[in-house]
Amino acid sequence: xxxxxxxxxxxxxxxxxxxxxxxxxxxxxxxxKVALVGPNGAGKSTLLLHLNGILRGDGEVQVxxxxxxxxxxxxxxxxxxxxxxxxxxxxxxxxxxxxxxxxPIYQGLGRAEVERRVDEALxxxxxxxxxxxxxxxxxxxxxxxxxxxxVLAMKPMVxxxxxxxxxxxxxxxxxxxxxxxxxxQAMLVATHDLALVAELLPRMIVMxxxxxxxxxxTQVLLRDEALLRQHGLEPLxx
Amino acid sequence: xxxxIFADTHHSMHDPYxxxxxxxxxxxxxVKLLLTIALIVTGALAAPGxxxxxxxxxxxxxSAAILSELGVGYVLRRSLLxxxxxxxxxxxxxxxxxxxxxxxxxxxxxxxxxxxxxxxxFKSWISLQAAIVLVATTPMPDLLLALxxxxxxxxxxxxxxxxxxxxxxxxxxxxxxxRARLARSSVAADGRRGGGTLIWRAQVAGGMVGGLLVRxxxxxxxxxxxxxxxxxxxxxxxxxxxxxxxxNVVVLVAGLLFFAFVTVLGVLYA
Numbered sequence: 001x002x003x004x005x006x007x008x009x010x011x012x013x014x015x016x017x018x019x020x021x022x023x024x025x026x027x028x029x030x031x032x033k034v035a036l037v038g039p040n041g042a043g044k045s046t047l048l049l050h051l052n053g054i055l056r057g058d059g060e061v062q063v064x065x066x067x068x069x070x071x072x073x074x075x076x077x078x079x080x081x082x083x084x085x086x087x088x089x090x091x092x093x094x095x096x097x098x099x100x101x102x103x104p105i106y107q108g109l110g111r112a113e114v115e116r117r118v119d120e121a122l123x124x125x126x127x128x129x130x131x132x133x134x135x136x137x138x139x140x141x142x143x144x145x146x147x148x149x150x151v152l153a154m155k156p157m158v159x160x161x162x163x164x165x166x167x168x169x170x171x172x173x174x175x176x177x178x179x180x181x182x183x184x185q186a187m188l189v190a191t192h193d194l195a196l197v198a199e200l201l202p203r204m205i206v207m208x209x210x211x212x213x214x215x216x217x218t219q220v221l222l223r224d225e226a227l228l229r230q231h232g233l234e235p236l237x238x
Numbered sequence: 239x240x241x242x243i244f245a246d247t248h249h250s251m252h253d254p255y256x257x258x259x260x261x262x263x264x265x266x267x268x269v270k271l272l273l274t275i276a277l278i279v280t281g282a283l284a285a286p287g288x289x290x291x292x293x294x295x296x297x298x299x300x301s302a303a304i305l306s307e308l309g310v311g312y313v314l315r316r317s318l319l320x321x322x323x324x325x326x327x328x329x330x331x332x333x334x335x336x337x338x339x340x341x342x343x344x345x346x347x348x349x350x351x352x353x354x355x356x357x358x359x360f361k362s363w364i365s366l367q368a369a370i371v372l373v374a375t376t377p378m379p380d381l382l383l384a385l386x387x388x389x390x391x392x393x394x395x396x397x398x399x400x401x402x403x404x405x406x407x408x409x410x411x412x413x414x415x416x417r418a419r420l421a422r423s424s425v426a427a428d429g430r431r432g433g434g435t436l437i438w439r440a441q442v443a444g445g446m447v448g449g450l451l452v453r454x455x456x457x458x459x460x461x462x463x464x465x466x467x468x469x470x471x472x473x474x475x476x477x478x479x480x481x482x483x484x485x486n487v488v489v490l491v492a493g494l495l496f497f498a499f500v501t502v503l504g505v506l507y508a
Binding site: 052054074075076077078082084086088089090092093094098102103105106107108109136150151154155 | 411414415417418419420421422423424425426427429430431432433434438441442445446448449452453
């Protein structure tokens with residue numbers, strides 16, 4: 001089985017010349033759950049945007065063995081479910097159903113299949129019965145779940161989540177962690193929430209200034225206080 | 239569709255202000271604003287066939303473009319923005335009485351119509367050039383102060399200022415929405431042709447616009463609450479500006495006299 005994500009020597013500079021990624025290489029096995037941590041501006045979000053080809057840098061990115069290039073973009077975008085930090089950006093349709101159905105309808109699936117996908121996705125995030133609701137009126141935690149459902153409806157192989165626990169109250173955060181633990185997909189989670197990382201994600205990649213500065217077992221890295229402090233992270237209280 | 243323009247939030251929207259230290263940059267914002275308005279009014283007052291007025295005004299805008307060190311190219315390129323508005327002036331071509339140059343069915347294009355049409359196009363083109371030089375050489379806050387100094391009601395100035403402030407945020411918001419849509423615009427496992435119907439895509443876009451409107455309303459409420467919390471009472475107070483230097487006043491008087499002369503010339507010529 002091919003790697004879920006395979007990134008080789010990826011570098012990217014924004015058009016204004018700012019170097020956001022420098023020679024980044026790593027791979028994710030199918031089902032592997034990995035944290036992506038580092039200070040603001042380290043390049044975490046930029047890296048996530050490369051996984052489904054919204055940004056295209058120098059180097060190679062493969063998803064499920066499929067090389068990310070112009071002609072594979074459509075397929076790659078189905079394989080990588082990108083969940084943005086702000087659910088308000090992710091949920092651009094009037095109702096929850098419309099939003100979750102966007103991916104399947106865009107893919108040209110038939111009506112019955114679209115409805116089945118929406119049901120399954122809402123069920124997976126425990127939001128059955130929300131299909132007719134107006135996204136705008138949901139709580140942040142609910143919006144976050146719907147945002148995840150919108151990508152699950154495309155049956156992705158990998159979930160790329162940007163700051164999933166930001167702005168959630170403790171109960172919503174707990175619920176989200178439970179949900180992420182249940183989902184079978186490979187996961188790359190960009191976050192500052194080291195408690196979430198410790199509990200949920202056995203492997204951790206530390207980025208700073210566009211480079212991967214550490215990649216290894218979460219429990220080992222979290223004990224390396226010098227490393228964490230050097231890269232603007234705070235060791236957890238034990 | 240690699241998403242380049244949608245994904246590129248670093249170059250989302252540009253402030254038209256081009257920093258510089260030219261004589262036009264250093265001219266007091268109030269003087270620049272008054273002269274710009276005078277130029278536009280002079281153009282508007284000119285009769286349709288008063289070509290001499292158009293030529294004189296064009297020399298003014300092009301001179302300003304050169305003096306401001308923006309360059310004629312910069313100003314002319316941006317002034318192409320006027321093209322879509324030419325469409326609005328098209329009916330003028332056929333709405334004037336006189337001998338027909340060309341006719342189709344009920345429509346006849348007359349010399350008077352053509353003259354009037356070209357007049358409208360020239361006037362808008364030159365006015366736009368003046369406005370381009372003004373906003374490219376004057377930072378927005380100075381321009382707002384100048385508007386206030388010219389007794390534009392404070393509420394309108396505040397609205398303009400807030401609009402300016404939040405326009406950038408709104409553009410970024412739109413870009414994030416488009417990026418989110420792009421991220422889910424995918425192809426099914428069997429590779430079938432997708433993309434949805436035109437009507438469906440229009441509905442999605444309509445939903446986005448509606449959502450944006452609702453969010454803008456909510457943001458305006460939050461911003462207003464934050465303003466009230468800091469004691470806002472309808473007038474944004476700023477530190478007083480020093481009076482314009484003497485050379486600014488000289489430029490202003492000379493400029494106004496010139497535009498008055500051009501206006502008279504236009505009347506005599508027509």
